[in-house]
Amino acid sequence: MTVGLVLALTVGGLFAAGVYLMMSRNLVRVLLGFLLAGHGVNLLLLTSGTSGVAPIVGEGDPDAALADPLPQALILTSIVISLGVSAFLLAMVYRNYRSTAAIVVDTDEDEDLTRQDTTGGSE
Amino acid sequence: MGTSGAFAAAPWFLLAYLVLGLLGPACCRWWDRSALIVLSALPAATTVWAAAMLPSVLDGGSRTVTISWIPVLSLDLDFRLDALSMIMTLVIAGIGTLVLLYSSRYFPRGDDGLGKYLGSMLVFAGSMLGLVWADNLLLLVIFWELTGLLSYLLIAHRAGKQSSRSAASQAFLTTTAGGLVMLIGAVLLGELADTYRISEIIADPPQGGWVTAAVIMLIVGGITKSAIVPFSFWLPGAMAAPTPASAYLHAATMVKAGLYLFARLAPAFALPDGSPTFWQPLLILLGGATLLYGAVQALRQRDLKLLLAYGTVSQLGLMTLLLGAGNADALLGGMAMLLAHASFKAPLFFVVGIIDETTGTRDLTRLSGLRRRLPVPFWVAVAAGVSMAGVPPMLGFATKEAGYAGLLDGGTWGVVAVALMAVGSALTVTYTIRFLWGAFGDKDGVEPVRPKRAPALMTGPAVLLAVLGLIFGVVPQVLEGLLQSYARTAGETHADALALWHGFNLPLLLSVTGWVVGTGVFLAQRGIERARAAIAAPGAAPGGSYRATTRAVDFIAFGVTSATQRGSLPASMGAILLVLIVFPGLNLLHSGEVAGDVVLGDPAEVAVGAVVLVLAVSLLKIRRALVAVLVVGGIGYAIAVLYIVRGAPDLALTQLLVETVTLIAALLVLTRMPDTALSTGKRGNVIRTVLAIAAGALMTALALIIPGSRTLEPVSGALDGAAVTFGGGHNIVNVILVDVRAWDTYGEITVLVAAATGVASLIFINRRTGSVPRRPTVLPSDDSTRPDRPSPWLATNWSPRRSLLLEVVTRLIFHVIVVFSLFVLFVGHDEPGGGFAAGLIVGLALALRYLAGGAFELGEAAPVDAGILMGIGLLITSVMAVFGLLTGGAALQSTIFEADVAVLGHLKFVTSSLFDIGVYFVVIGLVLDVLRSMGAELDRQLVQDRVEQGQAQDRVGAGRRSGAPATAGSGRGRRR
Structure with a gap:
């Protein structure tokens, strides 16, 4: 079993750059980060399977080892889902821009529950 | 083990209580409060039925019924009627009859809470009967909690009153907390006795310290339910319930559930071998x-x-x-x-x-x-x-x-x-x-x-x-x-x-x-x-x-929540990453080692990997959003090359298409916003950098360790033969998607529908994408979108941006692309391709039409609602799922039809191809929704802004001319 170092580094590099961007307040950078991290995870899935010729029965050299098709199916799902999610993120970027004329998200003050003076439940 | 006799009807009685309880509100609408008199026939019948069985439970006799439910959890519908259950049954059913009769005059005519009251009372009576008939510890706990739930509904009968609601939740929280303790006790006792059957446990009680603990936990459940000190406080509050409900639940039956439990356990645990235990002091003092x-x-x-x-x-x-x-x-x-x-x-x-x-x-x-x-x-x-x-x-x-x-x-x-x-x-x-x-x-x-x-x-x-x-x-x-x-x-x-x-x-x-x-x-x-x-x-x-x-x-909940949820996106992200790095990361360091031989990788991999890394790092420094998006697109294309190198043509095809659609969508949106979108002007944050590098290192470590840590043969090893024999396809990846893991794909396309709906609702604020913009028949007065000259190449000539070359190319290849997508769709089972790729290809064709001719051109190209397309897709896949069941197999199981047809020769059709067609429609719908929202609708909003801005400037101009102060709104119209 051989392990490709460059591919592993690519996975790590994509993920690091991706999450760095995702930790930004700028929504466009979050979107870019999401795309990068997605690529990184897809490649990680790919490295978990064996490499080989395309997993199509009856084509090419019958003796050559087929690439593991299962990670490929998982990645295919992942790629298409990430299209849906990035479209949604884009829509959010635009909506945020229309609503606030800003591309940056602020800290959500409503989330800060210490500011709430009710005690809820017990009453 | 006794016989069932007439007691065989017990589960049916319980079902009747549930069904009539659910019908209760409707009965109250038909017959008003007389419904209570009519439905009191059920507890009356129960009383007579139970009384008729009296002789069979005397002198230690019993009747049992067992219906297998979840044998794995030792949870079966074991019902048993003995003398103790009979006493309780007569009280529950007898008093229940009288309470319903009494209630029929207690409530005024036309009381709108009557239906809920009647339903709750009947379901409660059924739960209570189930409780005293249950011969399984877990079943007992289930009915126990059901009675608590219905007691809650009845105490909160006057839901408009705050005191009712708080009394109800007080009673509910108290008895449910006891019930949870009881559940632990029940599981403990059941495991120690190696049976969950109450009658068997009582006949041969286990002994020891743990058994004592289990019984005490059961007793805790009992004393909360029966309002014994120190849990007496909830019962007076429960008097917020209507008086007949109080008479029934909080005097005659539910509060006796704890007593029933004590009475049930006492013969086995109170005085085992005649010697006193914890039982006497505990219960006598309390x-x-x-x-x-x-x-x-x-x-x-x-x-x-x-x-x-x-x-x-x-x-x-x-x-x-x-x-x-x-x-x-x-x-x-x-x-x-x-x-x-x-x-x-x-x-x-x-x-x-x-x-x-x-x-x-x-x-x-x-x-x-x-x-x-x-x-x-x-x-x-x-x-x-x-x-x-x-x-x-x-x-x-x-x-x-x-x-x-x-x-x-x-x-x-x-x-x-x-x-x-x-x-x-x-x-x-x-x-x-x-x-x-x-x-x-x-x-x-x-x-x-x-x-x-x-x-x-x-x-x-x-x-x-x-x-x-x-x-x-x-x-x-x-x-x-x-x-x-x-x-x-x-x-x-x-x-x-x-x-x-x-x-x-x-x-x-x-x-x-x-x-x-x-x-x-x-x-x-x-x-x-x-x-x-x-x-x-x-x-x-x-x-x-x-x-x-x-x-x-x-207080604690607010403290914890406000300490952890600061409402800051970076902080939340950082916390998630920190957990990822600390827990799996430390475990990995502790136990993981690279099992295989580490090599550099094959030359193509190394080259493409290097390109990707360089692009990714350079992305961090880019300040213009458009450039950044192009760079990300480049990374995506490079990764598609990696997929080819690794023997994944399906992935490469899909990746290329997705990357292109994403790029188009991103450009559509970003060109509508200031091109300063990325220029934060802030320096990089050290904490973020450290977290990101650590997370990246973790992923690299995973990528190095995972391939070598495999101990079993890959599950996909045997798929190549099965794909052809059972899946009817040679492309294993496609067979996995539409057959082996079709549920997964089904879930995925529903996610796509949800995402598309989200996109549409974020962009179209007030309406769904319902109306498809079509070629206008009357020219609007605003001339900003009027074409310079008619286009012979497209269906409409209504574009603000004209490019002759694009128009010609679009005209030439649009239909070819659509036909090609059908080819990709149908060969997908045997060659690279399939529903996803084919749908994306159509999506790109539509994008071309939009780019060449604008919103109306898109409407002419696809004169349907994206929602309808996606609905059709989901419908097809759902029918496929049911079809598998109808043909006697599992849901989504595929069937292969083969026939020799004249002229066409030997034809083969796999039903999972239909599934792929459903996927095809959903993906087209998604891309269409994206184009229509981020393209056409943004165009419209932009024009509207411009018009409003113009009007505002006119007003400002007019104000200046008349000498009034120019304080009118700036008219930017962004706050919508």
Whole structure:
């Protein structure tokens, strides 16, 4: 079993750059980060399977080892889902821009529950 | 194991309670409150049915029914009817019938809460029956919690009142907390006994410290349910429920569930081998404390219903004390008391309800002269009160005598119990007299109230129960057989335990003393009240510990939440990453090692990987969004090359298409925003950098460790043959998607639909994408979008941006692309391709039309709603799923049809191709939604902004000309 170092580094590099961007307040950078991290995870899935010729029965050299098709199916799902999610993120970027004329998200003050003076439940 | 006989109908009865309970609201709409009379037939039938089985449960007989449910969890529908269950069944069904009849006149005509009340009551009665029939510990807990839930609904009947709601949640939280402890106890006991069947556990009880712990946990459930100290506080609050519901749940049945549990467990765990255990001190002390607490509190109440509620608390304590003594005779006394309590407490509640309904108050300081005006309720109350005070000839007397006799037989702790019971009984006499005096007595200085007439259906059930109490009181021997059958499961008993006259003995002496002392206390209390010219006021509402606990939980919850959820996106992300790095990361360092040989990788991989890394790093420094998006697109294309190198043509194809669609969507949106989108101007953050590098290192480590850590053959190793034989396709990846893991794909396309809907609703604020923009027939006055000259190449000539080259190319290749997509779709089962890729190809074709001709061109190219396309896709895949079931296989299982057709030759059709067609439609719908939202709709909004801006400037101009200050809005129109 051989392990490709460059591919592993690519996975790590994509993920690091991706999450760095995702930790930004700028929504466009979050979107870019999401795309990068997605690529990184897809490649990680790919490295978990064996490499080989395309997993199509009856084509090419019958003796050559087929690439593991299962990670490929998982990645295919992942790629298409990430299209849906990035479209949604884009829509959010635009909506945020229309609503606030800003591309940056602020800290959500409503989330800060210490500011709430009710005690809820017990009453 | 007994036979089932007529008891085989038990599950059907439970089902009937559920079904009629659900139909209850509808019945109330048809028949109004008469529905209660009609549906009281169900508990009446249950009573008759159960009574008919009486002979079969005498002398240790039983009936059982078992329906297998979840055998893996030892959870089966085991029902069992023995003497103890029979006592409870008769109380639940009998009182239930009377309560429903009574309720049919208690509520006013057309009461809108009636349907909910009727439904809850029926389902409650069913749950309660299930509880006493359950012969499986887990099933018992399930019914136990169900009764608590329905009690919650009934206490909160007047949901508009805040006090009702808080009383309801107090009762619910308290009993449910107990129920959870009980669940732990049930699982513990079941595992220790190696069976969850209650009858088997009782017949052969396990022993040891853990068993004691399990039984104590079960007892905790019991004392919360039966409002035993220290959990008594919820029962008075539960009086917010309608009075008949209180009579039923909080006097006659639900609060007896705990007692039932004690009675059920006592034969096995109270006095194993005749030696005392924790059982006696625990239950006798708690029961005694409750007995005295309830009685004293009852003396301080002005509200007749609360007086009865505390009376109930006190009586529950008394019965717990009797069951706590645990010897056979005391158990008999306890269950006899339970029957007697049902026969006197329910009519007393009925009388309070009548007084409340006819006079409008339950305050004993305002009631006077009712003895003459409500004679029937008065005599009912006297009879029931006499029974409650334990005075002959009512049933309460005989049962109390039996209780004394049983306790006197119960050893040292029995003597303690007798002392407690004697004091409690005296106080019971006191609060009984106080109740009768308060409700019906003449009071100085209080105007006699003038009640309305009480309906016969309200007095009738009360009279019936009072008469039953009298009959059983005179000849209690008729109950002897049933009670002895239960008590003898715990050991030898004395015969003739119940009798109106046992001769002069110690129990009689104790009773007489109780009457005298009780009356004396009443007179003394009245004397003090007269002297002060004031009637004792109740103390603070009980439940301080409950309120303190809930407050503390709230406080901690708010503290934790506000400490962890700061509302900052970077902080939340960072926290997630930190957890990822610390826990899996440290584990990885601890245990993981690279098992394979680390090589650089093949040259193509190295080259492409290097490109990707360089692009990714350079992305961090880019300040212009458009450039950044292009760079990300480049990374995506490079990765597609990597996929090809690694033998994944399907991935490469899909990746290329997705990357292109993403790029188009991103450019569409970003060109509508300032090109400064990325220029934050801030320096990089050290914490972020560290986290990101650590996370990246973790992923690299994973990528190095995962391939070498495999110990088994890949599951996909055997898929190549199966794909052809069963999946009917040569492209294994596609067969996995549409056949082997089709559920997964089904879930995925629903996610796509959700995402598309999200996109549309974020962009179109007020409406769905419903209207498809088509070629306008009338030119708008605004000329900003008018073409320079007509285009011969496209369906519309309505584009603000014209490119002849694009128009020509679009014209030439649009239809070719669509036909090609069909090819990709249908070969997908055998070659790279399939529904996803084909759908994306159509999407790109549509994007081309939009880019060349604008919104109207897109509308002409795809004159359908994207939502409808996606709906069709989901429908096709769902039909496919059902088709697999119809052909006798699993959902989504595919079928291969093969036929030799003239001219066309040998044809093969796999039903999973249909599934792929569904996917195709969903993906087209998604891309269309994206184009229509981010393309066409943004165009429209932009034009609208421009028009509004122009108008605003006109207004400002006009204002300037007329000399008015130019303070009108800036007209940027962004805040929508």
